[in-house]
Amino acid sequence: MKSKIAKSVAKGTASVLNAVLRADANSTSCCIFYQPKAPKDLEKFRRTK
């Protein structure tokens, strides 16, 4: 039961993080003064190829 809840929370978190990745891949940079190095796989989330 506990692991079932954990799994569904993890899936929800992954969906939120997918949205973050999509937003990040389709914008210039982070909105504050530090930009971490973007991983190569981020390109998969870009609209313009």
Add this chain to the structure above:
Amino acid sequence: MIEKCADVIAGWLIECSAVEEVNRELYSYAVYSAFLTLSPLLLAIVFGLCMGCMKQSILIVTPFVIIRKFSGGYHAKHLGVCLFCSSLLLFLCIVLSFHLEGGWQLALAAAAAAVSLICFSPIDNENRVLSQKERVRYKKITAVLVVIYLLLDAAFFWFQLQTYAVCISIGIMLSAGLQLPCIFRGLAKK
């Protein structure tokens, strides 16, 4: 510290089979990025609560966050410097919003900042280099966002909501101001 937390969360997602092991770096970056995206809003809420000006601080930070996402601008080399500068700058902007009065001078300054944003955006970073297509797209998005915020600014000004007009103006000027170091650096290189 934050990098380690991001890695732990990515590890937990892998453990729960929500994400594949090959994507660990990507999701670790996503957690880190989510924190960086939310931090100006969290800072605005904290300052707003402490200084009793929640509306003003959110109204300053919202145009800044949204425009800067597409316009780009100055980035510090280290996260600590970044968080310190963000906090200091946001605090100064909130204090400035108490002392500035809405008027034609401020409207002109905001319009000048908007023109600068439209001309010089987007400014990319060595950690996130943009393609030519992306440059064209983000320039258009920045222009649209800047015009929307200028219209909102004008509406607040028109309806005598000077405090809100001042906050939106500061948000626009902050986005433009943070492009200046990059613009000057670019000019110096030439």
